[in-house]
Amino acid sequence: MKITVFAGGTGSAKFVRGLAKAVPQKNLTVVVNVGDNIRLYGLTICPDLDTILYMFAGILDRVKGWGIAKDTFNFQKMLKRYGLNPWFNLGDKDLATHIYRTNLIMEGLNLTEATKTLAKKLGVKTEILPATNNWVETRIVTSKGKIHFQEFWVKKHGKPKVLNIIYEGVEKAKPNPKALKSIAESDAIIISPANPITSIKPILAIPRMVEALKKTKAKVLAISPIIGDSPVSGPAGKLMKSLGLKVSPYTVAELYKEFLDIIVIHKTDKKYVGKIEKLGIKCFQTNILMKNLEDEERLAKFTLKVLNLSP
Numbered sequence: 001m002k003i004t005v006f007a008g009g010t011g012s013a014k015f016v017r018g019l020a021k022a023v024p025q026k027n028l029t030v031v032v033n034v035g036d037n038i039r040l041y042g043l044t045i046c047p048d049l050d051t052i053l054y055m056f057a058g059i060l061d062r063v064k065g066w067g068i069a070k071d072t073f074n075f076q077k078m079l080k081r082y083g084l085n086p087w088f089n090l091g092d093k094d095l096a097t098h099i100y101r102t103n104l105i106m107e108g109l110n111l112t113e114a115t116k117t118l119a120k121k122l123g124v125k126t127e128i129l130p131a132t133n134n135w136v137e138t139r140i141v142t143s144k145g146k147i148h149f150q151e152f153w154v155k156k157h158g159k160p161k162v163l164n165i166i167y168e169g170v171e172k173a174k175p176n177p178k179a180l181k182s183i184a185e186s187d188a189i190i191i192s193p194a195n196p197i198t199s200i201k202p203i204l205a206i207p208r209m210v211e212a213l214k215k216t217k218a219k220v221l222a223i224s225p226i227i228g229d230s231p232v233s234g235p236a237g238k239l240m241k242s243l244g245l246k247v248s249p250y251t252v253a254e255l256y257k258e259f260l261d262i263i264v265i266h267k268t269d270k271k272y273v274g275k276i277e278k279l280g281i282k283c284f285q286t287n288i289l290m291k292n293l294e295d296e297e298r299l300a301k302f303t304l305k306v307l308n309l310s311p
């Protein structure tokens with residue numbers, strides 16, 4: 001059995017952790033958003049890739065949902081001493097990842113190769129693939145200009161009014177060939193429960209990605225990151241509204257309808273089932289909240305069951 005998962009950060013990591021309990025690591029390929037990537041202090045920082053990497057390595061800070069568990073922040077303290085405003089919290093151990101990755105890239109490796117090196121050194125057997133090796137940056141258009149997504153979310157606490165969201169560089173980006181191969185050869189594709197606007201759409205916006213999903217013989221399943229009219233976490237609600245989209249599991253189904261076969265929505269969202277099925281998408285309901293490790297595994301197993309891939 002081979003499964004390709006599309007992933008962003010925190011929510012995706014929880015789901016994939018559950019999936020990895022039911023499916024051997026080597027049978028999984030995770031295609032990860034790069035729109036959140038940011039360059040700071042000359043370093044290439046890839047939050048979503050690192051969240052997935054750290055999760056598989058068993059070192060993810062499960063409380064925050066990003067960074068390394070029990071990390072220290074002396075680097076941040078020193079930057080403050082230099083009078084800087086280090087608004088993006090880089091832990092000391094996490095910093096080693098960014099330094100090593102940046103070095104690998106400076107030596108000539110692309111982002112896929114650099115990620116593979118990091119994964120190998122951390123003992124991770126799953127193939128973790130950036131959606132593209134090119135630089136794509138999610139930028140939020142506010143009344144005061146365009147800012148990086150991390151600046152909007154972390155530095156400005158998601159407060160500025162959002163006029164638009166753009167994936168800078170995406171038109172010229174090439175899809176990761178290994179991701180295309182994995183999509184073509186998988187038994188199932190799972191769009192994990194992640195922010196559709198800042199985690200999944202930056203992957204789908206890469207030329208040929210949607211085409212690959214439409215063409216594959218594999219069933220494509222998504223798990224809704226929205227319950228009722230609110231996201232499970234993060235800025236998805238605000239960003240969807242700013243694009244004129246109604247916040248609901250139906251909108252998620254509609255965003256993915258070109259290629260989606262199945263969607264899993266929350267047990268309380270029965271009212272959307274009929275409307276979603278009219279789009280030609282099968283709709284299943286379960287408890288999609290992942291509050292602990294048992295929830296993650298339960299949701300992953302439910303997903304495998306509806307895909308007829310139960311181990």
Ligand code: FO1
Nearest residue numbers: 008009010036047050066067087088089154
């Ligand atoms: N999220 C925060 O809310 N505050 C931070 O200071 C922060 C730092 C950070 C550093 C490395 C990293 O890999 C992730 C980090 N995140 C932080 C999470 C990140 O902003 C988002 O969760 C993801 O980009 C969304 O998928």
